[in-house]
Amino acid sequence: MSEATGVKEPPRYTKKDFESDQDVRWCPGCGDYAILSAIQKSMPDLGIPREDIVFISGIGCSSRFPYYMNTYGFHTIHGRAPAIATGLRLARPDLKVFVVTGDGDGLSIGGNHLIHVLRRNVNVTILLFNNKVYGLTKGQYSPTTEFGKMTKSTPFGSADRPVNPLTFALGVGATFVARTVDRNVAHMEEIVKRAAHHKGAAFVEILQNCNVYNDLAWNAVYDRELKVMHELRVQHGKPLLFGPIDDRRGLVLEGSKPKVVRVKDVAEGALWVYDETDPWAAQALALLTSDPEFPIPVGVLLNVEAPVYEEVLIDQEKKAVADRGVGDVAELLTSGDTWRIP
Amino acid sequence: MSDGTPVSAPKKPRRELDRAVVRFAGDSGDGMQVTGEQFTTETAWAGNDLSTLPNFPAEIRAPAGTLFGVSSFQIQFGRHRVYTPGDRLDCLVAMNPAALKTNLSDLKDGGLLILNTNSFDQKNLDRAGYKTNPMDDSALAGRYRVHKVEISRLTKEALEDLSLGTKEKERCKNFFSLGLVSWIYTRPIEPTVTWIKKRFAKNLEMVEANIRALKAGYHFGETAEIFGECYGIEPAELPSGLYRSITGTRALAWGLLAAAQRSGLSMVYGAYPITPASDILHELAQHKRFRVRTFQAEDEIAAVGSVIGAAFGGAIGVCATSGPGLALKAEGMGLAVMAELPIVVFDIQRAGPSTGMPTKTEQADLLQAMYGRSSEAPVVILAPATPGDCFFVAYEAVRLAVKYMVPVLVLSDGYLANGAEPWVIPNPESLPEISVGFRTEKEGFFPYVRDEATLARPWVRPGTPGLEHQIGGLEKEHITGHVSYAPDNHELMVKLRAEKVRRVAQEIPATTINGPSAGDLLVVGWGGTLGAITGAVEEAQMEGKAVASVHIRHMNPLPPDLGQILRQYRRVLVPEINSGQLVRLLRAEYLVDAVGFNRVRGLPLATSEIKEAIDQILKEKE
Numbered sequence: 011m012s013e014a015t016g017v018k019e020p021p022r023y024t025k026k027d028f029e030s031d032q033d034v035r036w037c038p039g040c041g042d043y044a045i046l047s048a049i050q051k052s053m054p055d056l057g058i059p060r061e062d063i064v065f066i067s068g069i070g071c072s073s074r075f076p077y078y079m080n081t082y083g084f085h086t087i088h089g090r091a092p093a094i095a096t097g098l099r100l101a102r103p104d105l106k107v108f109v110v111t112g113d114g115d116g117l118s119i120g121g122n123h124l125i126h127v128l129r130r131n132v133n134v135t136i137l138l139f140n141n142k143v144y145g146l147t148k149g150q151y152s153p154t155t156e157f158g159k160m161t162k163s164t165p166f167g168s169a170d171r172p173v174n175p176l177t178f179a180l181g182v183g184a185t186f187v188a189r190t191v192d193r194n195v196a197h198m199e200e201i202v203k204r205a206a207h208h209k210g211a212a213f214v215e216i217l218q219n220c221n222v223y224n225d226l227a228w229n230a231v232y233d234r235e236l237k238v239m240h241e242l243r244v245q246h247g248k249p250l251l252f253g254p255i256d257d258r259r260g261l262v263l264e265g266s267k268p269k270v271v272r273v274k275d276v277a278e279g280a281l282w283v284y285d286e287t288d289p290w291a292a293q294a295l296a297l298l299t300s301d302p303e304f305p306i307p308v309g310v311l312l313n314v315e316a317p318v319y320e321e322v323l324i325d326q327e328k329k330a331v332a333d334r335g336v337g338d339v340a341e342l343l344t345s346g347d348t349w350r351i352p
Numbered sequence: 353m354s355d356g357t358p359v360s361a362p363k364k365p366r367r368e369l370d371r372a373v374v375r376f377a378g379d380s381g382d383g384m385q386v387t388g389e390q391f392t393t394e395t396a397w398a399g400n401d402l403s404t405l406p407n408f409p410a411e412i413r414a415p416a417g418t419l420f421g422v423s424s425f426q427i428q429f430g431r432h433r434v435y436t437p438g439d440r441l442d443c444l445v446a447m448n449p450a451a452l453k454t455n456l457s458d459l460k461d462g463g464l465l466i467l468n469t470n471s472f473d474q475k476n477l478d479r480a481g482y483k484t485n486p487m488d489d490s491a492l493a494g495r496y497r498v499h500k501v502e503i504s505r506l507t508k509e510a511l512e513d514l515s516l517g518t519k520e521k522e523r524c525k526n527f528f529s530l531g532l533v534s535w536i537y538t539r540p541i542e543p544t545v546t547w548i549k550k551r552f553a554k555n556l557e558m559v560e561a562n563i564r565a566l567k568a569g570y571h572f573g574e575t576a577e578i579f580g581e582c583y584g585i586e587p588a589e590l591p592s593g594l595y596r597s598i599t600g601t602r603a604l605a606w607g608l609l610a611a612a613q614r615s616g617l618s619m620v621y622g623a624y625p626i627t628p629a630s631d632i633l634h635e636l637a638q639h640k641r642f643r644v645r646t647f648q649a650e651d652e653i654a655a656v657g658s659v660i661g662a663a664f665g666g667a668i669g670v671c672a673t674s675g676p677g678l679a680l681k682a683e684g685m686g687l688a689v690m691a692e693l694p695i696v697v698f699d700i701q702r703a704g705p706s707t708g709m710p711t712k713t714e715q716a717d718l719l720q721a722m723y724g725r726s727s728e729a730p731v732v733i734l735a736p737a738t739p740g741d742c743f744f745v746a747y748e749a750v751r752l753a754v755k756y757m758v759p760v761l762v763l764s765d766g767y768l769a770n771g772a773e774p775w776v777i778p779n780p781e782s783l784p785e786i787s788v789g790f791r792t793e794k795e796g797f798f799p800y801v802r803d804e805a806t807l808a809r810p811w812v813r814p815g816t817p818g819l820e821h822q823i824g825g826l827e828k829e830h831i832t833g834h835v836s837y838a839p840d841n842h843e844l845m846v847k848l849r850a851e852k853v854r855r856v857a858q859e860i861p862a863t864t865i866n867g868p869s870a871g872d873l874l875v876v877g878w879g880g881t882l883g884a885i886t887g888a889v890e891e892a893q894m895e896g897k898a899v900a901s902v903h904i905r906h907m908n909p910l911p912p913d914l915g916q917i918l919r920q921y922r923r924v925l926v927p928e929i930n931s932g933q934l935v936r937l938l939r940a941e942y943l944v945d946a947v948g949f950n951r952v953r954g955l956p957l958a959t960s961e962i963k964e965a966i967d968q969i970l971k972e973k974e
């Protein structure tokens with residue numbers, strides 16, 4: 011089998027070591043540039059030899075990503091990257107596998123594969139760039155586009171209700187769910203690193219700007235002033251706070267429902283202290299995204315442990331080999347009923 | 353064979369036959385498949401050559417007694433070579449009226465007809481649509497040798513003192529039938545006794561009941577006055593060796609295991625449940641000790657995706673499906689063509705289109721295999737000819753895939769998958785080498801530099817330092833593998849991908865011609881029709897006709913000597929279970945006036961119908 015035999019000492023890398031020689035072909039000003047840079051920057055800190063890292067993508071603007079990473083890379087078929095990554099992990103559990111996808115690739119054509127890679131808890135890090143539009147095909151609405159939005163394919167406004175990527179991931183049983191923003195390089199780096207270290211399927215939604223077809227779709231978390239009231243930084247073990255320094259707002263839980271309060275109005279200890287290992291809390295928080303009354307949560311929403319699909323299979327295999335030895339084809343062929351003709 | 357002697361020697365006269373065709377037919381719940389399989393094992397023990405045809409409904413639990421719920425198992429066995437399960441029956445066992453109705457027309461005049469009279473009650477007669485009881489029909493007795501046996505009652509009687517419930521006792525009646533037919537054809541019942549002991553090891557009462565039912569049937573034949581004689585069939589003169597019975601499904605799975613072991617590569621098998629391909633997944637999933645990792649994917653697309661991922665990782669990636677599933681895999685196979693990764697796809701063809709008749713056989717995916725992907729996406733295509741051949745073809749598929757860095761598609765079919773034949777167990781050591789040289793050398797590395805002889809691009813395992821590279825579905829620049837939209841480069845790459853597949857022709861051995869190397873007629877077949885074609889051609893040859901046949905296992909590329917061979921005969925006939933697919937390819941490729949013989953009934957071709965087609969075409973010539 012291919013499992014690495016010894017622990018390799020990874021060289022000391024810099025960001026440059028992860029930049030490929032291919033020309034980057036995104037539109038000038040696209041949010042993907044910042045994401046690329048943040049990911050290249052976070053790679054040296056992973057402590058993984060470059061040759062053991064694989065980026066797999068589907069189709070779409072985001073999915074050009076592997077070409078620009080100086081690692082092993084595979085730009086595959088629309089929506090299918092999770093399936094290809096699963097096969098790769100089965101064959102090569104020694105590799106660190108990233109999946110790069112978008113809102114159309116991951117939640118529309120590839121929605122089925124995304125469900126199953128998350129529920130199986132295959133050890134891959136999934137980065138979904140959500141710009142709420144189809145960029146590469148020139149501006150149709152996507153499964154995350156808000157209801158009523160006018161796009162090329164919905165000149166009278168879209169009639170679809172959008173999917174919330176976080177509730178989707180939580181709903182199918184993902185074990186690590188997070189969100190970050192393309193305009194916040196430091197936060198992206200932190201989240202990508204945490205996701206990469208998670209054992210099992212890690213799902214990260216990266217809010218991304220498509221300045222050509224859906225500019226400033228995430229302005230609420232871009233604009234310096236808007237952001238104050240609209241971005242909620244989620245931190246494990248800390249109260250959920252946002253708003254201006256001099257008039258902080260916080261979340262409290264009323265029954266199962268979160269509510270925004272002025273911090274100064276509530277007693278100490280009344281605020282919702284976030285626990286990222288609590289799937290109930292994660293669901294409640296993820297739902298806020300769809301509600302304009304609430305800020306948009308950003309950070310790690312869920313981080314729990316569960317059996318990793320390929321590890322379970324490999325353990326079964328090891329046990330079978332330990333119990334009865336490695337299979338031998340000559341023995342297999344002559345097993346059961348046989349007879350000899352002289 | 354010493355341990356093959358019957359429990360007690362038959363006392364009635366024994367008549368020697370050359371061959372016999374027997375079919376067990378009953379309700380889906382009557383255990384006809386087990387009965388047939390056990391009769392097959394007994395027959396293999398008796399040293400006869402044989403060929404089988406299981407035939408069962410797609411419905412898991414079809415309503416009892418209905419026509420569409422009938423399940424059957426047919427076997428032909430003989431003292432000479434047996435090529436097919438046989439066209440017409442010498443003996444039909446009908447466990448209920450529905451089985452009689454749906455199978456009687458295949459019984460030869462004068463053939464043995466064994467009826468379970470207990471099941472011919474009003475309810476079952478109604479369900480089968482009989483207005484009057486066919487057992488009372490004097491025409492039946494006039495045309496066939498009818499044996500009315502109270503199979504259900506006799507079974508229950510034999511088990512009387514056992515504490516099992518009436519239903520459970522009744523369920524043992526298939527072993528009574530098996531015992532009876534085993535006596536009629538002097539088959540040894542020991543292998544079945546051994547099998548019952550193993551199968552029901554956890555329930556000793558069931559062991560006892562089934563063995564008793566089996567022996568009761570056997571002794572009933574021996575003692576009941578209605579059976580005046582029994583039949584013997586001398587062992588066939590088969591090539592010497594250690595034999596086992598093998599189905600196409602198992603042979604495909606084992607061929608993969610042999611390829612994995614020989615190459616030292618790990619294997620990922622990705623599959624989505626589909627009839628009749630699923631049995632390969634079931635088989636492989638048992639063999640964790642062989643380090644094959646089976647993955648039940650969320651759909652057909654994910655299944656092919658997973659094996660592409662595995663191949664990218666340096667493992668053998670294999671998936672299997674059936675007709676409609678192959679359509680779903682087209683996109684993934686296109687990627688494997690572009691990325692030039694070695695994957696193997698089995699298509700266990702079934703009658704279609706759409707869901708069609710999932711448990712029935714067909715050969716109608718050849719053109720889909722050839723052309724059913726977007727743009728120009730050639731792949732290597734192989735087709736096994738017999739159940740046992742599936743082993744070698746699976747192995748060859750892996751060998752070619754990794755040698756040429758190309759997807760290989762294997763066209764099996766429902767008949768090969770479920771059919772069984774006695775099989776000389778090969779020595780895995782004698783199989784051809786599968787050499788895999790992963791590229792590790794940095795000097796001069798580009799993802800799309802090619803081997804001169806095979807045009808294969810290098811296979812690099814991720815994890816190899818210094819060879820980090822990116823590939824994908826976008827057109828590749830020759831050698832560098834960079835994304836390229838240059839017109840001339842695209843044309844060059846289209847040609848290179850096609851040429852690489854064409855070069856597989858250098859692997860194909862000289863075509864074996866069954867018959868004269870020139871003459872009036874060449875019959876060209878492929879896949880599971882080998883037996884029927886060979887039987888028909890040999891009959892024609894015995895009549896002194898200048899007829900030969902060839903059977904193609906390499907469908908793409910075709911054997912390099914085929915064009916030359918085709919021209920040595922005045923006429924070319926291509927029997928297929930489709931509306932004429934190989935015949936089209938041959939006409940296009942070689943400009944020969946080949947004609948098709950085509951049936952699409954979900955059934956294997958019959959020797960007799962091919963023979964008629966041969967006679968017909970020879971007559972036309974005159």
Ligand code: SF4
Pocket residue numbers: 035036037039040041042071141145146219220221222223
């Ligand atoms: S279309 Fe939008 S998402 Fe795509 S590259 Fe251009 S700006 Fe980026």
